[in-house]
Amino acid sequence: MTIAVYLPAASSTQNWCQMLGDLMPDWDIRAFDQIEDPASVTYAVVWRPRVGDLARFPNLKAIVSIGAGIDHVLLDTEVPRHVPVIRTVGTDLTQLMKEYVALHTLRMHRNLPQMQANQAASKWDAIVVPPAPERRVGVMGLGNLGAASAQLLAQIGFQTVGWSRSPKEIGGITTYAGMAGLPDFLAGTEVLVCLLPLTDSTRGILDANVFNQLQRGASIINAARGPHLVDSDLLAALESGQVSHATLDVFHIEPLPVDHPFWSHPKITITPHVASMIDAPTGSKIIARNLRLFDQTGSVPDLADVARGY
Amino acid sequence: MTIAVYLPAASSTQNWCQMLGDLMPDWDIRAFDQIEDPASVTYAVVWRPRVGDLARFPNLKAIVSIGAGIDHVLLDTEVPRHVPVIRTVGTDLTQLMKEYVALHTLRMHRNLPQMQANQAASKWDAIVVPPAPERRVGVMGLGNLGAASAQLLAQIGFQTVGWSRSPKEIGGITTYAGMAGLPDFLAGTEVLVCLLPLTDSTRGILDANVFNQLQRGASIINAARGPHLVDSDLLAALESGQVSHATLDVFHIEPLPVDHPFWSHPKITITPHVASMIDAPTGSKIIARNLRLFDQTGSVPDLADVARGY
Numbered sequence: 258m259t260i261a262v263y264l265p266a267a268s269s270t271q272n273w274c275q276m277l278g279d280l281m282p283d284w285d286i287r288a289f290d291q292i293e294d295p296a297s298v299t300y301a302v303v304w305r306p307r308v309g310d311l312a313r314f315p316n317l318k319a320i321v322s323i324g325a326g327i328d329h330v331l332l333d334t335e336v337p338r339h340v341p342v343i344r345t346v347g348t349d350l351t352q353l354m355k356e357y358v359a360l361h362t363l364r365m366h367r368n369l370p371q372m373q374a375n376q377a378a379s380k381w382d383a384i385v386v387p388p389a390p391e392r393r394v395g396v397m398g399l400g401n402l403g404a405a406s407a408q409l410l411a412q413i414g415f416q417t418v419g420w421s422r423s424p425k426e427i428g429g430i431t432t433y434a435g436m437a438g439l440p441d442f443l444a445g446t447e448v449l450v451c452l453l454p455l456t457d458s459t460r461g462i463l464d465a466n467v468f469n470q471l472q473r474g475a476s477i478i479n480a481a482r483g484p485h486l487v488d489s490d491l492l493a494a495l496e497s498g499q500v501s502h503a504t505l506d507v508f509h510i511e512p513l514p515v516d517h518p519f520w521s522h523p524k525i526t527i528t529p530h531v532a533s534m535i536d537a538p539t540g541s542k543i544i545a546r547n548l549r550l551f552d553q554t555g556s557v558p559d560l561a562d563v564a565r566g567y
Numbered sequence: 568m569t570i571a572v573y574l575p576a577a578s579s580t581q582n583w584c585q586m587l588g589d590l591m592p593d594w595d596i597r598a599f600d601q602i603e604d605p606a607s608v609t610y611a612v613v614w615r616p617r618v619g620d621l622a623r624f625p626n627l628k629a630i631v632s633i634g635a636g637i638d639h640v641l642l643d644t645e646v647p648r649h650v651p652v653i654r655t656v657g658t659d660l661t662q663l664m665k666e667y668v669a670l671h672t673l674r675m676h677r678n679l680p681q682m683q684a685n686q687a688a689s690k691w692d693a694i695v696v697p698p699a700p701e702r703r704v705g706v707m708g709l710g711n712l713g714a715a716s717a718q719l720l721a722q723i724g725f726q727t728v729g730w731s732r733s734p735k736e737i738g739g740i741t742t743y744a745g746m747a748g749l750p751d752f753l754a755g756t757e758v759l760v761c762l763l764p765l766t767d768s769t770r771g772i773l774d775a776n777v778f779n780q781l782q783r784g785a786s787i788i789n790a791a792r793g794p795h796l797v798d799s800d801l802l803a804a805l806e807s808g809q810v811s812h813a814t815l816d817v818f819h820i821e822p823l824p825v826d827h828p829f830w831s832h833p834k835i836t837i838t839p840h841v842a843s844m845i846d847a848p849t850g851s852k853i854i855a856r857n858l859r860l861f862d863q864t865g866s867v868p869d870l871a872d873v874a875r876g877y
Binding site for chain 1: 659662663665666667669670673674676677679682683685686689691692693694695698699700719722723724821822823825830831836837838839840841844846
């Protein structure tokens with residue numbers, strides 16, 4: 258009964274092994290590169306596993322994604338598709354994401370980047386904005402994270418609309434669904450928040466077509482996955498003024514390469530994939546609970562739909 | 568029945584005269600410098616009036632402050648103290664203030680200034696913070712603006728505590744009162760938000776004594792009045808690290824003089840007195856309603872307590 262752990266940074270892997278080991282003293286928990294008998298591994302706990310690593314374990318009962326998304330696991334095309342994938346979600350992760358969304362939506366709404374540029378020039382220039390009830394904010398993706406974020410935005414006072422693949426009902430939020438509902442969702446939206454899962458149908462969804470349907474001068478917040486965004490379309494929309502600012506937590510390549518034009522773009526705010534970053538003390542508790550439950554019952558509420566991709 | 572209007576900028580004065588005139592066509596509304604017969608003036612609508620101007624009107628029934636505070640009126644020591652002062656408060660102003668408080672509290676909580684400094688250096692450095700329920704935020708001043716702001720902070724998830732001169736009860740908030748309650752309010756507080764009225768007993772309250780009782784590395788947000796803060800004590804606390812960042816919307820002298828050290832301080836964020844800035848379209852509606860009610864009944868709910876100073 259071995260649990261194999263992998264994260265890109267060796268120090269993080271050791272940290273997670275330690276935390277999980279403290280919580281599950283009756284299990285053998287070790288880093289991928291410490292595994293002597295691959296057949297002994299029944300569970301793998303991973304963040305961005307290397308292609309081919311998971312296929313080495315013939316008796317894998319489940320894979321645990323350290324995070325809410327499973328796309329980083331499915332990038333490994335050699336992973337046997339019949340092995341269940343357990344997502345790591347929890348109150349803390351939802352809390353962290355809704356804080357991030359509230360912070361950056363308010364920052365765009367109150368035009369703080371312009372005020373900070375004014376400060377840099379010692380310039381006192383009062384910027385008057387309408388109150389939040391006169392701003393329309395749209396949240397794409399209404400899973401745990403999206404629904405909680407949309408509800409907080411509505412509590413703050415924003416006119417909040419939501420969009421998802423299949424129809425959803427959320428109190429206080431006007432919702433739209435499917436490609437047919439996209440134009441009505443986008444029309445008049447001034448801040449667009451992306452919290453979609455990454456699937457074949459959402460890859461590249463943040464493109465010129467979507468930007469052009471927003472209110473002119475809208476802002477974009479992407480806290481989902483880098484490949485949702487067509488980088489070149491964003492740069493063009495910032496150049497034309499159709500989009501006034503983008504706040505990005507995720508990128509096609511992470512860490513974002515030092516020579517990437519986003520780093521120094523005055524209309525782009527970069528955060529290093531921390532919107533809802535799980536820390537080992539919090540995450541190991543959730544994962545230990547899920548692994549015990551899955552091992553006893555063969556299922557957990559946080560099971561992903563591998564075929565659907567999230 | 569003349570209403571005299573004064574704001575420091577002539578263009579603003581004209582704008583307000585126009586807006587109020589549209590809403591109150593049966594009244595004579597004019598700028599201070601267009602008044603021919605001072606005895607005809609029964610009401611004055613003002614923001615930062617010049618010393619001596621209001622004393623010129625012998626038949627003044629009430630003064631309307633364009634804003635929630637009345638300190639800018641009382642700075643004019645020649646204003647007859649028996650003349651009632653009407654504050655301008657409203658849902659929109661409360662909404663704008665609570666947005667400001669939520670934005671800047673979240674910005675401190677998530678350490679966005681450090682992330683922005685990292686972006687300027689093309690540096691990818693994940694900053695992990697605990698979720699809001701593990702942060703204690705303290706709001707000083709529990710009037711309309713303070714109470715609404717504290718409630719939104721609690722909704723976002725922060726451990727929220729409040730402090731006021733006299734005891735108050737607010738759902739979801741632990742409250743403290745008076746100088747005797749101040750140490751318990753400050754102990755463990757990581758973000759301190761000042762929304763106090765400016766009175767003789769609150770002037771200079773944000774001083775070394777208060778800073779030293781906060782959790783080390785706390786942040787300060789002052790959206791009340793500049794004289795609440797002892798500037799030199801703040802600079803010393805930022806230097807020592809006792810305070811890690813300050814977000815200031817108000818200053819001893821406004822606009823903040825271009826040579827003031829706050830402008831270029833890396834640990835100070837400056838916003839130009841816009842936390843809850845009333846715009847003429849919104850404000851003129853509130854003021855027209857209050858003036859009609861006061862003229863008919865001799866009172867309004869938004870009457871200030873001139874003796875108390877707010």
